Amino acid sequence: MGRLCFDCPRRCGLxxxxxxxxxxxxxxxxxxxxxxxxxxxxxxISGDKGALAIFFSGCNLRCEFCQNYQISHLGKGEKYTAEQFRNLLESFDISKYSSIDLITPSHFSTLLHEALADFKSPIPIVWNSSGYENSEMIKKLADFVDVFLPDFKYYDRELSHNLSKAKDYFEVASRAILTMREVMPENIFNDEVLAKGVLIRHLVLPGQTNDSKKILEFISENISQPFVSIMGQFTPMGGKLQSRLKPLEYKIVLAHAEKLGLTNGYFQELGSANECFVPDF
Ligand code: SF4
Incomplete structure (x- = not known):
């Protein structure tokens, strides 16, 4: 029998x-x-050269409104052993990029650790995840990850259950993000690029300004040196959330962030709430 998988909080044990x-x-x-x-x-993250962005197939959260639905839900892509993945990464001329962006990697955590634990990268390796991760795994990943870029999606249990089948999302993600801050206590920049640190993303959902406010309050009260990206680009992709985010809703959330002192980071122009900005796979 092979290794039983407990890579993420789903703890399938298969x-x-x-x-x-x-x-x-x-x-x-x-x-x-x-x-x-x-x-x-x-x-x-993109810097002036852009990232080497690696989109992994599958997902341990599979949100209803996923913008990468074709890869996270439908299962597409080429398979690699840990060794083959390492060889693949080494085949790129890393100097051509500002960072290595591992996108939705959590369900391959053990394999990626096996591949990259001793990989000496001259540019930051970014762990671009849903935030639904085990703290113990985050500590291991710090062997090779330079920048944690977690989503922080939901506060309310019913909301996270309804949209991602994860009642415990807030409990798990808040612990994971605290651990990310613990293992990466400072944000260190090299020119304009984040070389070490944690950037927390929050996507404001239509009709959920109160949930967003709770997330921001947690960040402001518990995360040192908070560095945030508050996104308003929600695009209905079918499923349970069909409406667009209203400009006023986004403004309310941004105003709350400002009131809390969460001014270090990014927000978006709402004109980007358009499917042409969603990568086509
Ligand atoms: S990584 Fe996949 S198989 Fe492993 S515990 Fe998570 S959801 Fe289950």
């Missing part, structure tokens, strides 16, 4: 060589797409 858990992935790393010089992240 041998992924013979069965698939919630993330629907087996015992290989699967990559849906690699985009070179990817400029669509926050400026401190």
């Amino acid at each position: 041998d992924r060589g013979v069965a698939k858990g919630f993330c629907k992935e087996d015992d290989k790393i699967r990559i849906a797409k690699i985009i070179e010089n990817f400029m669509w992240e926050e400026p401190c």
Whole structure:
């Protein structure tokens, strides 16, 4: 029997060589797409050269409103062992990018740790995740991750259950983000690029300004040196959330962030609430 998977808080406890858990992935790393010089992240991640963006297939959260639905829910992509993934990464000329952006990697945590634990990267390795992760795993990942870029999606249990089948999302993600801050206590920049640190993303959902406010309050009360990206680009993708975010809702959340002193970070122009900004896979 192979290793039983407890990589994420779903704790399926399955041998992924013979069965698939919630993330629907087996015992290989699967990559849906690699985009070179990817400029669509926050400026401190994209830098002036863009990121080497690696989009992993599958997901341990599978949100109703996922903007990468085709890769997170439908299962597409090429499979790699840990060794093959390392070789793949080494085949790129890393000097051409500002960062290595590992996108939705949590359900491959053990394999990626095996591949990269001793990988000496001259540019930051970014762990771009849903925030639904185990604290113990975050501590291990700090062996090779330079920048944690977690989403912080929901406060309310019913909301996270309804949209991501994870009642415990806030409890788990808040603990994971506190651990990220613990293992990466300072935000350190190299020119304009975040070389070490934690950037917390929050996507404001239509009709959920109070939930957003609670998330921001937690950040302001508990996270030292908070660095946040408050996003208003919600795009209905089918499923349970069909309305667009109203400009006023986004403004209310931004005003609350300012009131809390969360002014270090990014916000978006609401004109970007358009599907043409969603990557096409
Ligand atoms: S990574 Fe996948 S199989 Fe492993 S515990 Fe999480 S959802 Fe289950």
